[in-house]
Amino acid sequence: MKQLGLSYFTDLHVTLIGLLLFIVVFATISFWVLKMITTEQVDRWSRLPLDSDSSSEPKTGSHP
Amino acid sequence: MTQSHSLAEVYDDKIVRSFVLATLFWGLIAFIVGLLAALQLAYWPFNFNLEWLTYGRIRPLHTNAAIFAFAGNAIFAGIYYSTQRLLKTRMFSDLLSSLHFWGWQILIVSAAVTLLLGFSMGKEYAELEWPLDIFITLIWVIFAVNFFGTLSRRKEKHMYVAIWFYIATIITVAVLHIVNSIEIPVSTFKSYPVWSGIQDALVQWWYGHNAVAFFLTTPFLGLMYYFIPKAADRPVYSYRLSIIHFWALVFLYIWAGPHHLLYTALPDWAQTLGMIFSLMLWAPSWGGMINGLLTLRGAWHKVRTEPILKFLVTAVTFYGMSTFEGPLLSIKSVSALAHYTDWIIAHVHGGTLGWNGFLTFGMIYYLVPRLWNTQLHSKKLAEWHFWIGLLGIIIYYISMWAAGITQGLMWRAVDDKGKLVYPDFIETVTRIVPLYWVRALGGALFIAGFLLMIYNIWKTLRKAPQTRKEEIVPQQVPLKTQTHPETSHRKLEGLVTVFTVLVVLAVLAGSIIEIYPTLSLHNYIDPLKRTQPYSPLEIAGRDVYISEGCYVCHSQMIRKLPEDVLRFGPASTIEESFYDHPFQWGSKRTGPDLARVGGKYPALWHYRHMMNPRDLIPQSIMPNYPWLEQKKVDFYVLRKKFSVLKRLGVPYDENTVANADKIAEEQAKTIAAELKNGGAPAGLEDKEIVALIAYLQALGKKGGTP
Numbered sequence: 148m149k150q151l152g153l154s155y156f157t158d159l160h161v162t163l164i165g166l167l168l169f170i171v172v173f174a175t176i177s178f179w180v181l182k183m184i185t186t187e188q189v190d191r192w193s194r195l196p197l198d199s200d201s202s203s204e205p206k207t208g209s210h211p
Numbered sequence: 212m213t214q215s216h217s218l219a220e221v222y223d224d225k226i227v228r229s230f231v232l233a234t235l236f237w238g239l240i241a242f243i244v245g246l247l248a249a250l251q252l253a254y255w256p257f258n259f260n261l262e263w264l265t266y267g268r269i270r271p272l273h274t275n276a277a278i279f280a281f282a283g284n285a286i287f288a289g290i291y292y293s294t295q296r297l298l299k300t301r302m303f304s305d306l307l308s309s310l311h312f313w314g315w316q317i318l319i320v321s322a323a324v325t326l327l328l329g330f331s332m333g334k335e336y337a338e339l340e341w342p343l344d345i346f347i348t349l350i351w352v353i354f355a356v357n358f359f360g361t362l363s364r365r366k367e368k369h370m371y372v373a374i375w376f377y378i379a380t381i382i383t384v385a386v387l388h389i390v391n392s393i394e395i396p397v398s399t400f401k402s403y404p405v406w407s408g409i410q411d412a413l414v415q416w417w418y419g420h421n422a423v424a425f426f427l428t429t430p431f432l433g434l435m436y437y438f439i440p441k442a443a444d445r446p447v448y449s450y451r452l453s454i455i456h457f458w459a460l461v462f463l464y465i466w467a468g469p470h471h472l473l474y475t476a477l478p479d480w481a482q483t484l485g486m487i488f489s490l491m492l493w494a495p496s497w498g499g500m501i502n503g504l505l506t507l508r509g510a511w512h513k514v515r516t517e518p519i520l521k522f523l524v525t526a527v528t529f530y531g532m533s534t535f536e537g538p539l540l541s542i543k544s545v546s547a548l549a550h551y552t553d554w555i556i557a558h559v560h561g562g563t564l565g566w567n568g569f570l571t572f573g574m575i576y577y578l579v580p581r582l583w584n585t586q587l588h589s590k591k592l593a594e595w596h597f598w599i600g601l602l603g604i605i606i607y608y609i610s611m612w613a614a615g616i617t618q619g620l621m622w623r624a625v626d627d628k629g630k631l632v633y634p635d636f637i638e639t640v641t642r643i644v645p646l647y648w649v650r651a652l653g654g655a656l657f658i659a660g661f662l663l664m665i666y667n668i669w670k671t672l673r674k675a676p677q678t679r680k681e682e683i684v685p686q687q688v689p690l691k692t693q694t695h696p697e698t699s700h701r702k703l704e705g706l707v708t709v710f711t712v713l714v715v716l717a718v719l720a721g722s723i724i725e726i727y728p729t730l731s732l733h734n735y736i737d738p739l740k741r742t743q744p745y746s747p748l749e750i751a752g753r754d755v756y757i758s759e760g761c762y763v764c765h766s767q768m769i770r771k772l773p774e775d776v777l778r779f780g781p782a783s784t785i786e787e788s789f790y791d792h793p794f795q796w797g798s799k800r801t802g803p804d805l806a807r808v809g810g811k812y813p814a815l816w817h818y819r820h821m822m823n824p825r826d827l828i829p830q831s832i833m834p835n836y837p838w839l840e841q842k843k844v845d846f847y848v849l850r851k852k853f854s855v856l857k858r859l860g861v862p863y864d865e866n867t868v869a870n871a872d873k874i875a876e877e878q879a880k881t882i883a884a885e886l887k888n889g890g891a892p893a894g895l896e897d898k899e900i901v902a903l904i905a906y907l908q909a910l911g912k913k914g915g916t917p
Contacts, residue, residue: 193440197444
C-alpha cells in the first residue's frame with residue numbers, strides 16, 4: 148500500500164500550475180516580442196555590440 | 212568606482228587580461244588531469260600507486276577544474292570585456308574586480324589541494340567541503356555586486372540580450388550552489404548535507420543539470436551573442452528570436468534535472484516531468500543555435516579564412532549537437548541503454564570540448580590582439596590548433612560513443628533461457644579498454660592543439676608594445692532621461708530589478724515544483740520498521756568510500772530494469788537510501804553496482820580485493836588501495852558525526868551517539884579477527900580498511916527492501 152503510494156503519488160496540481168505558468172510566460176514574451184517592440188528598436192538593440200567597435204579605428208587614451 | 216569623470220574614462224581591460232591568462236593556465240591543468248584520468252582507465256598503474264593520484268580523487272579534480280577553473284575564468288573574461296562595452300561604462304569597482312579575480316584563483320588552488328587530499332562531499336561537481344562552499348558564495352556575491360553595480364551606472368539604457376544571459380547566470384548559480392550545499396559541519400573539512408537519499412538525489416541533479424545549464428550554457432550563450440556578431444561584423448540574425456530563446460531556456464532548463472534519475476527509485480511522475488521538459492528544451496536550444504549560425508549569413512566566406520570564426524561556428528554547431536543529444540538521452544528507453552555508460556561521457560565532452568572549449572578559444576583569439584594592442588603571432592598556427600583540436604574531439608566522441616553503446620548492449624544481453632550473456636562484469640570492461648586508449652589519443656590531440664595556442668599567444672604577448680593604450684569609454688551617450696540624473700539612475704535600477712525578479716520567478720517555479728514533493732516524503736515512510744541506519748563503524752567506512760571517490764566508478768542504485776535486476780538483485784528502493792547523507796547513487800558504472808554487495812563475499816575477499824583487485828580479478832582496472840591498511844580510523848570523531856546525523860533526522864538513540872567510538876571499536880575487532888583468521892596481517896582493528904569492509908558488507912543489508 149505504502150509502496151504504491153510512494154511510486155505513484157502525484158502532486159498533479161503543482162505540475163499543472165507549472166505548465167500553466169510556462170504557457171503564460173511564453174505567450175506574454177512572444178506577444179511582447181512580436182507586437183510591442185518596433186523594428187527600429189530591434190535594429191538598434193541588435194547593433195549594440197557593433198556600436199562600440201574599436202577594432203577598425205582604435206580610440207585610445209592612456210590609463211589613468 | 213573611483214574613476215574621475217573629468218579624465219577620459221577607459222575600460223578596465225586589465226581584469227580581462229588577467230582572466231584570459233588564468234583561463235589558459237587552468238585550461239592546461241584541467242586538460243592534463245583529464246588525460247591522466249583517461250590513461251588510468253586504460254592502464255591503471257598510471258596512478259603510480261599514489262593515494263592522491265588515484266582515479267577517485269583526480270576525476271573530481273578534472274571535472275571541477277574544467278568547469279569552474281577553465282570555463283569559469285573564460286566566462287569572467289568574456290563577461291568583463293563585453294559588459295563594459297555593451298553598457299558603455301567601466302566596471303563598477305576595480306577593487307571588487309580584483310577581489311573577484313584573486314578570490315577565484317585562491318579558491319581553485321584550495322579546491323585542487325583539498326580534492327587531492329580526499330576532502331570531498333561526495334556529490335558530483337559539488338565535491339568541495341563546507342569552508343570552500345562558503346568562500347565560493349562570498350566570491351560570487353562580490354562578482355554580483357560588481358556586475359549589478361555596473362548595470363546601475365550604465366550609459367546605455369537597453370540591456371543587450373547577452374547581459375540577460377549573464378544576469379540569469381549570476382542569479383541561478385547562486386541559488387543552485389546555496390541550496391545544494393546546505394550542510395552541517397563535523398570538523399574543519401568534513402560535513403554532512405542536510406539532504407539525504409532521494410531528496411539529496413533530486414537536489415543534487417537539479418544542481419548538477421543546472422550547473423550545465425547556467426554555468427556552461429547561459430553565460431556562453433551570452434558570449435555567443437556578443438562575440439559572433441563582433442567577429443563576423445554583423446548583428447545577430449534575429450534579435451526577437453534571441454529574446455524568446457532566453458526566456459524559454461531559462462524557464463525550461465530548471466525542470467530537466469530528473470532525467471539523470473530515470474528508472475531509479477525516484478517516483479515516476481518526477482521522472483516523466485524531467486523527460487518531458489528535457490524534450491521541450493530541444494526547441495529553444497535549436498532556436499539559439501540557428502540564430503547563432505545565421506548571424507553569419509552573407510559572411511560564410513570569412514569562415515574559410517578566419518580561424519576565430521571557425522572556432523565560434525564550430526562551437527555553436529557542437530552546441531546544436533549536444534542539445535540534440537541531451538533530450539534524446541532523456542527519453543526513457545534511450546536512457547535505459549545509455550545511463551551509467553560512457554555514452555554520457557561522450558555527450559558531456561561534445562558539450563565541454565566542442566561548445567565551451569571552442570567558443571573560449573575563438574573568444575581568446577579575438578581578445579588577445581585587442582587587449583594587448585598587437586596582432587596575433589600566427590594565424591596559421593591558430594588554423595592548425597583548430598584542425599588538430601577538432602580531430603581530437605571527434606576521436607574522443609566516437610570512441611566513447613562506441614564504448615558506451617557496446618557496454619550498454621553487453622549489460623542487457625540476455626539469452627533464450629533468460630540468463631545474462633555476460634554475467635561477469637569484467638568482461639564488459641575489458642571489451643572497451645581498447646577504446647579507452649583511443650579516447651586518450653583524442654584527448655592528447657585536443658591538448659596538442661591547445662599547446663599550439665599557448666605558444667601562439669605567448670609569442671603574441673612578447674610582440675606586444677610595452678605601454679598599452681586602453682580603449683576610451685564613449686562619452687556622447689544619448690540616454691533619454693539624462694536631464695534628470697537622479698530619476699534616470701532610479702529608472703535604470705528599476706528595470707534591472709524587474710528583470711531580475713522575473714528571472715528568479717522563472718527559475719524558482721520549476722525548482723519548487725520539482726523539489727517540494729520530496730519534502731513530504733517522510734510521511735510515506737515508517738523509518739524504524741524499514742531501514743536500519745548504519746552502525747558507527749559503517750559510517751566511518753562510508754566516509755572512506757566518499758573520500759576515496761568510489762562513487763565515480765560505482766553506482767548504488769539498481770534500476771527497475773530487467774537487466775539490472777538480473778545482474779545485481781532487486782531494484783533499489785527509496786527507503787534503502789533514506790538515511791544516506793549524502794546519497795551515493797552514482798552516475799557511472801566503470802565498476803559494478805554495489806547497492807547489494809553486502810554479504811556477497813567474505814571480509815577477506817574485500818581485504819584482498821582492496822589491496823590489489825588483480826589478485827582476484829586479473830583483468831580489473833580498479834586501483835589498489837594499500838594505504839587503507841595503514842591509515843587509522845578516527846574513532847573519537849564518530850561521536851560528533853553521530854550527533855550531527857541524529858540532528859539531521861537519522862534515528863539513532865542517545866546511547867549510540869554517546870558511545871559511537873566504543874561501538875565502532877567493538878565491531879572493528881570482530882572484523883579484524885575474522886581477517887586475521889583468514890591469513891591477513893594482525894592489528895587491522897583500527898585501520899580504515901576494516902571500516903570500509905564493514906560498510907561494504909552492510910550495503911543492501913539494512914532492510915527497506917520490498
